Each structure stands twice: as structure tokens, then as C-alpha cells.
Amino acid sequence: MNLSDNSTVLEVEDLRTYIYTRTSIVKAVDGISFNLKKGETLGIVGESGCGKTMTALSLLRLVPRPAGKIVTGEIRLNGSDLVQKTEEEMRAVRGRQISMILQDPQTSLNPVFNIGNQLGESLSIARKDDRKGLASRAVDALRKVNVAAPDRRLEDFPHQMSGGMKQRVVGAIAMSCEPSVIIADEPTTALDVTIQLQYLRLLKDIQAETGLSIIFITHDFGVVARMCDRVAVMYAGRIVEEGSVRDIFNNPSHPYTEALIQSVPKLEEKVERLYSIEGQPPLLSNLPNGCRFADRCPHAKEICTADYPDSFNISEGHTADCWRLDSSW
Ligand SMILES: Nc1ncnc2c1ncn2[C@@H]1O[C@H](COP(=O)(O)OP(=O)(O)OP(=O)(O)O)[C@@H](O)[C@H]1O
Ligand code: SF4
Ligand SMILES: [Mg+2]
16 A cells, blocks of 8 residues: 555545435435545544435435436546446445444344345455455454454354444455445434444544544544544535535534534534524425525625525635625625
């Protein structure tokens, strides 16, 4: 691995993913663009329902069919556009070049198969091998994610392992085909804080070992500060601000980002409500023409409700969609 190699692994350009219901079109992802470099962690943050998971499913081409559809855009992974690939071609990409890891290991491991079988199955997708070869690669994979005494763990069933250990196994499975991008989608329900910290540490360990790029989806700005290099703030299907973690925390430039940061919940605290921003985001099936945050924004002016704001450059790599940044404001 060459850590000085900061080549771009993933380029997303004007991606739009809509869900066609009987009565409306839900614009779950509505024109987002971002890049991801080798070894980089990009955080995607935003309130519930803003399109984070639908973005992740789009990248994997797993948008629920037939209602959901990528209507336009490009997703270039290692130079080739995933949007143009057939389903069969995508099967060769999923898991091998881009894969998803769930924070809650209960939902990823099958309770009726032992760890050796489950890990062996995904290792055999990467490369066919005999039983002995697979077992030895499974031991290596467990060792890489710091599972102690890995050779004795292969016969274990998930219920015989601790939560943190199960996460490590899920990490080993996700890494078995050495993907270049992993998407980690945090569940809405808060997990045990210890389990969450173990999970964050595991991802960082894997990244240090492999130079993997990570897209980290979360509600929690506290987690972003610990985990990410850059942040994309999503609101109602759009990325409204993007920049380095330092830029976003020191100089939040979109009023929505400001409000999110002001209501950062501490990782150690249990919170009933994540954000204390008044009001609700607009319905994705009935979006306004102007700024989507206008109804909740303390700075809104006439222009805000008339036109969707341009994207303004604040500094190198830091942009925000807000009319307040226009020189004529
Ligand atoms: N099958 C579906 N049919 C209709 N609308 C859907 C469907 N799946 C998702 N949506 C809508 O798409 C929008 C984006 O959903 P998405 O799951 O991406 O949100 P999210 O940002 O991941 O939220 P959370 O933080 O709660 O996980 C939501 O408004 C949701 O209601
Ligand atoms: S464009 Fe206007 S309404 Fe939207 S966030 Fe900026 S100031 Fe607020
Ligand atoms: Mg989600």
C-alpha cells in the first residue's frame, strides 16, 4: 500500500435516485456530486430521511426495484461508471470493489453457520480454494482484524462470541475481497456506546492496514469529528455543504450545518432527540423551487424562496449552497 498515493477512487456526479410511488415521485437523492480519495474517510451527515441510505444503495446499485431508479448521474469507481453496468457486471463489483458494512453484527451474521463457514463463503467468492486453503485464509482474515486465537474461532457460532468480536468477524467478511471502498451506514437506533466505539476503532484499524476508502453515514457530528477527513452535509436529497472536518467545524457556512453543529450530541451521552432545529424538512415528493431549508432558516430572504442557491466556494475544497454567501446578499 502506498499512503502517499492520493488518487481518486470514487467520483459521483449529479446523481439522482427517485422512488416512484402510486401517487408521487420521491426525490430521495436529487443531484449530488462528490469525490473520494484512496485512504480517505468521507462522512455523510444529515437528519433522518434526507437520502443518506438511498445514496449508499445507489452506489451499490441496490436501490429497491421496481419503485426506485437511478434516473441520471455517474458513479465512477476506479474509472468505470457503475450506472452503465449490467446487473451481472455489478455482481462482480459488489463485495470485490465496493461493499457495505453494518454496524450491528446481529443483522449480518447468520446464526446457524459457524464463523469459518461464513468467512469461507465470502473468501471463496474472491478466489476459489480447497477446504484447507480457505480455512487458512479465514484464519489470516481474522488475524488482520485482531481476533485473538483465530484458529480456534472458526468453529464458533455467532452466539458464542461477544458483540465486539462479532463486529470484527463482519469486518473480516467485508474485507475478504479487498474492496477499495466500504460504506458504513449507521443505524437510526442508537447502539450500546461501547459497541459503537469498538466498531469505529475496527474501521480505523482496517483502514490503517489496507488504505481503504470509507464512506461513513451517520446522524452524529461527534462521530464525524472522530472518524472523518471530509464531510458532506445532506439536506432534503442534496449536499448543501462539503469540506474538510476542520473547515466544517471551524467555519460552518450553511445555516443548516451551523444548526447541526450547535446541537452535537456527545458520544457518551444518551440523547432523546438528536437535533433541536425547529420545523421539518420539506417533503421529497413536493420540493420547493428555492432553498430547501428556507422554511427553517433564520436568515431567509425573498431570493431564498425564489431560486435554489448556487454553490459557493468558501475555500479550497469547501463549498456551500446558500445565497448568504453571494457578494450581493
Ligand atoms: N420504498 C420507499 N418508498 C417510498 N419512499 C421511500 C422508500 N424508501 C425510502 N423512501 C424515502 O426516501 C427518502 C430517503 O430515505 P433514506 O432511507 O435514504 O433516508 P436516510 O437519510 O438514510 O434516513 P435515516 O437517517 O433515517 O436512515 C425518505 O424520505 C424516505 O421516506
Ligand atoms: S439560501 Fe437563504 S434560506 Fe437557504 S440557507 Fe441560505 S440564507 Fe437560509
Ligand atoms: Mg438511513
